[in-house]
Amino acid sequence: MRFDAVAKTYRRGGGSEVRALTGVSFDIQPGEFFGLLGPNGAGKTTLISILAGLSRASSGRVSVLGHDVVDDYAAARKCLGIVPQELVFDPFFSVRETLKIQSGYFGVRNNEAWIDELLHELGLADKANANMRQLSGGMKRRVLVAQALVHRPPVIVLDEPTAGVDVELRQTLWAFIARLNKQGHTVLLTTHYLEEAEALCGRIAMLKQGEVVALARTANLLAGTPHQMLRFKTDDALPPELASQARVTGRIVQLAAHGAGEVERLLARLREARVRVEDLEIGRADLEDVFLDIMRGGAPASVPLEAAA
Structure with a gap:
């Protein structure tokens, strides 16, 4: 996955502009567990929206496993499984029906065995035939994770996946995602729970006001303070x-x-x-301490910003 000088500008009423991203560049290697951190409004969700094809970059390029998200959008999207921040669901279907329909979007047939495994691993087996409207917020979020994984994407993008969920789901989700990562899946995580990022991510980029202000291995960030x-x-x-x-x-x-x-x-x-x-x-100092230091005044002197490539 590659972000190459990605910029995004929004136009407000009256002709003024808001710069959401400014020349963001970094690579995520196949099989990495990569963290994208930043305060609210830093540009994380904008970057993921460009990756997912929900928004167009004003300039720069984004590719997934060599597929440009604009020029080769169908192949790029097939490589991605994205768990969004918002709880988005169709109220007319059961959990199992939702996952079967999602499989069909990607042309995946005879997917029952994998759907059953997802339901089991994410604690949804007893809710398989429940209507989506009947689920709690935490259960709906589990279904979003299952939807993102139902076509077995090589790249998994988790945008605040544990926001507002219980401890059980957090532990279940991370055990399952860590297993997929060990099997070779690439994972991109955004989270405000920095202890999660410290425990899971091998490398981290930090955004501030649409710019990358730190990019290093997690161990180097922690050693740099x-x-x-x-x-x-x-x-x-x-x-x-x-x-x-x-x-x-x-x-x-x-x-x-x-x-x-x-x-x-x-x-x-x-x-x-x-x-x-x-x-x-x-x-x-833990990652939260490092994060606050960087947001207040730049990366520690002993942790240089890595080259984008």
Whole structure:
């Protein structure tokens, strides 16, 4: 899969323009598990829409296994299985009927055995004859995954596949997708659950305002940040100079520390401010820490942007 200098500009009313993508270039090798990360509005879904043929790039080219998505669109789309963000379904059919119809779109006959396997692997076997309207949101999302996989595509694109779903589905889905990836399927994942990307993706590209700001192996991204993280729980307010740099989730506080000396300085400042600390631990920065660093000020100096090819 190749994105070559892809740009996309939308026109607003009154003649103004909005640039969604600016010269995005990178390759995804066959068999890779690749992560595409970025904040809301960074251009991830626009890029996937161009890949899927739902939108046309203003300039640049996109190809899937050598098939241009514009000039050779039929072959390109047959190579793709895409799980969209939105819950899109036909309310007039059962789960099994939906998958049989999807098979027919790609000219796949006698697909019952694979449909049965998908229903089993995605926890849908007992819902096979249920009407799509009767399913919960999480079950509908499972059906979307099955639809994307029903024609056995060599390239699987997952656009926020676990948004708003339960833990069971997340674990079931990732075990199944990881197995397909080991069998040779290429996987492109966008997600806001960065622990998923860290655990699954061998290589990651990060988008910011329509541009690639980081592109590297996941291990290199994690190794490229020099600091550790001081993590603890507290019910007390942090002093202003620490509050401005802390990542706070409920009672959990995380502070970056560059070395043992800074860890001691932070602890001393917390004691001085009479901040009561619970469950203190010191660990390495995770992908979320790296992501926030890059979004705030560019890639770590030790992680160069890889060449697009």
